Amino acid sequence: MLELDHVSKIYKVGTFGGKELHAVRDVSFSIQDGEVVSLIGESGSGKSTIGKMVLRLISISDGSITIDGEDISKIETKESKEYYRKVQGVFQDPYSSYNPIFKADRIFHIIHDEFYPDVDKHTWDDKVNNALQDVGLNPEHVLGKFPHQLSGGQLQRFLIARALLLDIKLLVADEIISMLDASVRIDVLNLLADLKTRGLSVLFITHDLSLANYISESAIILYRGCILERGSTEKIFDNPLHPYTQMLISAVPRLDQKWATKVKLDSEAAHLGVPTGCVYYDRCPYAFEKCKVHPEIIEVSTDHHVACWKVSDSQEK
Amino acid sequence: MSLQIENLSVYYQTLKGDVHALEDITLDVKLGEIMGLAGESGCGKTTLCQSLIYLNPPMKYMTGRVMLNGNELPIWDAEKMNQHRFRDISIIPQYAMNALNPIRKIGPMIRDLLTSKKVDYKDRLPELKHRLDVVNLPHDVLGMYPFELSGGMKQRMVMVLSTLLDPTLLIADEITSALDVASQKAVSELLVKFLDEGCCKSAIFITHDISILYQIANTITVMYAGYLAEKASTETIIHSPRHPYTKLLIASLPKIGVKYSEKHLKGIPGHPPLLLNPPIGCRFRDRCPLAFEKCTEVPPFVEIEKDHFIACWREGSHA
Amino acid sequence: MKNLRIHNEILYFALRNKKVQIGLIIILFFVLLALIGPTLTMYQPFEYANPLGPQAPSSKFWMGTTFFGQDVFSQFVNGLRATFIVGLLGGGIGTLLGIVIGFTAGYYGGIVDEILNALTNIVLVIPTMAVLLIIAAYLDVRSVFTECILIGLTSWPWTARAVRAQTFSLRTRDFVDLAKLSGMKSFKIIFSEIAPNMMSYLLLVFILQFGGAILTAATLDFIGLGPTNAISLGLMMQYSVLWGALPFGMWWWFVPPGLAITAIVGALYCTNVGLDEVFNPKLREM
Numbered sequence: 001m002l003e004l005d006h007v008s009k010i011y012k013v014g015t016f017g018g019k020e021l022h023a024v025r026d027v028s029f030s031i032q033d034g035e036v037v038s039l040i041g042e043s044g045s046g047k048s049t050i051g052k053m054v055l056r057l058i059s060i061s062d063g064s065i066t067i068d069g070e071d072i073s074k075i076e077t078k079e080s081k082e083y084y085r086k087v088q089g090v091f092q093d094p095y096s097s098y099n100p101i102f103k104a105d106r107i108f109h110i111i112h113d114e115f116y117p118d119v120d121k122h123t124w125d126d127k128v129n130n131a132l133q134d135v136g137l138n139p140e141h142v143l144g145k146f147p148h149q150l151s152g153g154q155l156q157r158f159l160i161a162r163a164l165l166l167d168i169k170l171l172v173a174d175e176i177i178s179m180l181d182a183s184v185r186i187d188v189l190n191l192l193a194d195l196k197t198r199g200l201s202v203l204f205i206t207h208d209l210s211l212a213n214y215i216s217e218s219a220i221i222l223y224r225g226c227i228l229e230r231g232s233t234e235k236i237f238d239n240p241l242h243p244y245t246q247m248l249i250s251a252v253p254r255l256d257q258k259w260a261t262k263v264k265l266d267s268e269a270a271h272l273g274v275p276t277g278c279v280y281y282d283r284c285p286y287a288f289e290k291c292k293v294h295p296e297i298i299e300v301s302t303d304h305h306v307a308c309w310k311v312s313d314s315q316e317k
Numbered sequence: 318m319s320l321q322i323e324n325l326s327v328y329y330q331t332l333k334g335d336v337h338a339l340e341d342i343t344l345d346v347k348l349g350e351i352m353g354l355a356g357e358s359g360c361g362k363t364t365l366c367q368s369l370i371y372l373n374p375p376m377k378y379m380t381g382r383v384m385l386n387g388n389e390l391p392i393w394d395a396e397k398m399n400q401h402r403f404r405d406i407s408i409i410p411q412y413a414m415n416a417l418n419p420i421r422k423i424g425p426m427i428r429d430l431l432t433s434k435k436v437d438y439k440d441r442l443p444e445l446k447h448r449l450d451v452v453n454l455p456h457d458v459l460g461m462y463p464f465e466l467s468g469g470m471k472q473r474m475v476m477v478l479s480t481l482l483d484p485t486l487l488i489a490d491e492i493t494s495a496l497d498v499a500s501q502k503a504v505s506e507l508l509v510k511f512l513d514e515g516c517c518k519s520a521i522f523i524t525h526d527i528s529i530l531y532q533i534a535n536t537i538t539v540m541y542a543g544y545l546a547e548k549a550s551t552e553t554i555i556h557s558p559r560h561p562y563t564k565l566l567i568a569s570l571p572k573i574g575v576k577y578s579e580k581h582l583k584g585i586p587g588h589p590p591l592l593l594n595p596p597i598g599c600r601f602r603d604r605c606p607l608a609f610e611k612c613t614e615v616p617p618f619v620e621i622e623k624d625h626f627i628a629c630w631r632e633g634s635h636a
Numbered sequence: 637m638k639n640l641r642i643h644n645e646i647l648y649f650a651l652r653n654k655k656v657q658i659g660l661i662i663i664l665f666f667v668l669l670a671l672i673g674p675t676l677t678m679y680q681p682f683e684y685a686n687p688l689g690p691q692a693p694s695s696k697f698w699m700g701t702t703f704f705g706q707d708v709f710s711q712f713v714n715g716l717r718a719t720f721i722v723g724l725l726g727g728g729i730g731t732l733l734g735i736v737i738g739f740t741a742g743y744y745g746g747i748v749d750e751i752l753n754a755l756t757n758i759v760l761v762i763p764t765m766a767v768l769l770i771i772a773a774y775l776d777v778r779s780v781f782t783e784c785i786l787i788g789l790t791s792w793p794w795t796a797r798a799v800r801a802q803t804f805s806l807r808t809r810d811f812v813d814l815a816k817l818s819g820m821k822s823f824k825i826i827f828s829e830i831a832p833n834m835m836s837y838l839l840l841v842f843i844l845q846f847g848g849a850i851l852t853a854a855t856l857d858f859i860g861l862g863p864t865n866a867i868s869l870g871l872m873m874q875y876s877v878l879w880g881a882l883p884f885g886m887w888w889w890f891v892p893p894g895l896a897i898t899a900i901v902g903a904l905y906c907t908n909v910g911l912d913e914v915f916n917p918k919l920r921e922m
Contacts (some may be wrong), residue, residue, distance in 0.1 A: 052813075081819030093810055096809050096812040107814065110818045127611035134492045151588055169432070170842050181357040182566060184585070186423055186571060186582045187583075210573045213573060213574065213578050214582075237574070249500070249573070251499045252498055253501070253531065253532050254531075254572065255527070255528050255531055255555055255572060258532055259502060259506070332645060332648065
């Protein structure tokens with residue numbers, strides 16, 4: 001249902017926009033109905049930028065994003081409301097998602113005013129109560145309170161309930177549990193996974209591989225705006241091929257084993273401009289001459305794609 | 318013994334009354350020990366460390382005492398604490414990225430800081446350079462402005478800075494929370510390295526991520542709603558926790574390889590109590606699957622086996 | 637929908653703050669004087685009430701009379717009214733313009749921001765007083781209202797800059813994105829999502845503009861470019877200097893208006909500093 005085709009995002013930075021920052025480079029992937037896809041990357045990998053482009057919060061520099069065959073950059077401002085009936089987002093910081101001086105349930109009133117002005121108050125209240133129960137909240141306990149009186153987990157559930165009121169098709173979940181406490185994290189994650197049974201697609205943006213592995217069928221590994229590896233979550237986690245993916249998985253703190261290898265420390269300042277070769281060249285322990293040329297992403301086995309010369313060379317042999 | 322805290326209570330003053338943020342904390346940190354401090358947000362872990370560094374209004378000192386190297390720290394007196402801060406006890410703040418003055422070069426900023434503590438910059442320079450090598454930063458950074466460094470580099474710079482006078486106790490307040498997995502690992506390992514090299518003599522590592530503590534901490538202390546819940550060696554806490562809260566907390570962590578389609582993990586139902594007019598007795602009572610009548614009294618923090626402390630009527634009373 | 641709890645807390649701290657207390661008491665005193673004063677005197681401001689000419693304060697003329705025998709008290713209380721009108725209207729127009737321009741520039745960013753920012757900077761570097769002098773000198777009949785409009789039209793740039801900066805930081809907050817995802821129109825987002833968050837700030841801006849407008853008006857009046865058909869505190873000072881109140885020692889003529897302007901502007905700044913402490917918990921003294 002969602003399809004990204006060679007999407008790029010370029011920011012002009014510096015005085016008079018003299019320099020270019022490539023936040024997203026030539027990214028293509030798709031999400032099917034009822035599928036959870038994880039977009040995994042460090043900060044600065046462009047994962048949130050992709051989410052924002054899908055939500056039409058920022059423009060697309062190059063390429064196209066289509067939903068059910070419709071190019072989203074061609075939607076007129078007037079029709080954007082119809083778009084948001086289908087696609088909604090939940091963001092990382094639950095406290096920043098609420099206007100601190102209003103009650104938290106104002107987000108439901110706004111949906112009522114903007115999307116369903118004809119529904120009478122009584123029916124609407126029932127609808128809100130149902131949505132809240134769907135996300136595991138007791139309406140009596142949470143309605144009529146200010147954001148600071150609710151916990152981070154409750155606030156994120158509120159936002160999911162808000163999206164459910166709209167009968168959406170796609171939810172962009174941008175790091176929605178990274179600021180929550182461990183004890184409630186998993187419940188919000190389960191809730192997200194349950195949405196699948198309603199036929200919802202989820203773009204799950206995260207930096208935490210264990211979470212991505214827990215809920216998604218497909219995963220995309222992003223580094224400095226480029227896709228390095230993508231495919232079924234199972235294949236990527238059981239058999240990570242790209243050196244970057246291998247490093248990420250080895251760095252995840254686990255409760256069953258301790259860290260083995262050392263991480264190579266980054267001693268460079270912010271990255272600008274377009275690297276001509278592989279984006280991971282500077283940090284890659286296996287980098288060789290060929291890596292100065294940009295590696296194309298190739299399919300190494302069914303539903304498992306990697307952009308790495310070392311992998312593609314060994315495939316040829 | 319590096320740090321000893323006895324019966325420390327600290328409240329926050331608000332218009333509606335006191336918020337009981339820390340209640341009767343008794344614990345110690347040995348020399349060479351990295352103590353991990355874990356708990357949900359609002360459990361008092363940051364308050365505990367804040368009160369060791371700079372106890373300022375609306376925080377209010379209630380009872381208890383704090384000993385560092387056998388000397389009592391005047392934590393209730395923000396002025397007197399000045400001679401201990403940075404020298405004996407130092408902190409890497411949560412937002413280390415923003416801790417550097419954006420309009421000063423890093424070298425001169427460090428010089429000012431050292432001068433204010435009556436230490437000569439030139440004397441300390443060789444050691445400073447050595448430590449930059451340890452964290453893999455070029456010596457040129459001393460002539461740079463903070464914006465020329467990446468986030469991870471700034472974080473490492475602040476780590477070098479806070480430990481420059483070899484403090485007895487180093488407090489790392491959620492320093493990995495905002496980082497990516499790779500940087501998380503790098504920073505955590507650096508902390509261990511710092512301790513090995515004698516840049517600090519003991520450390521408290523605050524985080525809500527127990528799996529990082531498992532990697533680097535010697536002991537783990539779990540806090541809940543202002544009270545200590547359990548303290549033991551890392552292995553014990555992770556593999557054989559006794560407190561119901563610790564057990565539930567560890568069970569809720571997604572492990573790599575576990576998938577939703579195969580196994581549903583469970584969080585801890587309910588919420589921590591509000592600490593303004595907190596409930597009497599054990600504060601975990603409402604969420605605890607094992608709660609019984611006795612839990613209406615505050616359980617004492619007792620040693621049930623060697624170096625394993627716990628505050629729970631169910632588990633503690635067996636000892 | 638208002639956050640009663642927070643409002644009450646702010647009110648509580650505001651009324652407990654010494655600076656706010658002192659400032660409010662002084663301002664309230666002058667407001668009452670401006671409101672009630674004119675009903676307490678039977679003389680008109682420009683009426684030649686005292687045939688004896690200048691006279692020190694007495695039981696008949698509470699603040700004495702001018703060189704021409706006009707009642708200083710009557711001039712003073714009527715002048716106070718003009719002063720408050722200038723503050724309210726001139727400061728109000730300045731604040732309003734600044735807010736609208738600041739919000740627009742800050743929220744839309746890009747080319748809109750560049751243009752509005754250029755305009756702001758141009759107005760900022762123009763020597764305001766010189767322009768006011770020229771415009772004021774060209775107008776034959778000047779009322780208090782024209783003065784207000786002139787002051788308002790030239791005093792907005794600082795406000796616009798500050799509001800723009802604040803809007804910049806607020807518009808990147810997630811709740812603004814969420815409002816966009818709800819299909820809310822930009823205009824509605826600015827006024828129902830962003831502006832309420834800046835209320836305390838806008839209040840402080842208005843107080844500063846209020847005081848600034850009073851000072852500018854006093855300066856204009858004093859150099860003879862004030863209203864031609866009314867009395868104001870600045871005009872009183874101008875007349876007193878013009879007709880030799882200083883060499884003849886007629887202190888009752890110029891001391892009250894000078895003192896009142898100083899006191900009102902001082903009290904406004906005092907309130908402002910106090911309110912700043914109230915709104916910013918970090919500056920609050922427990």
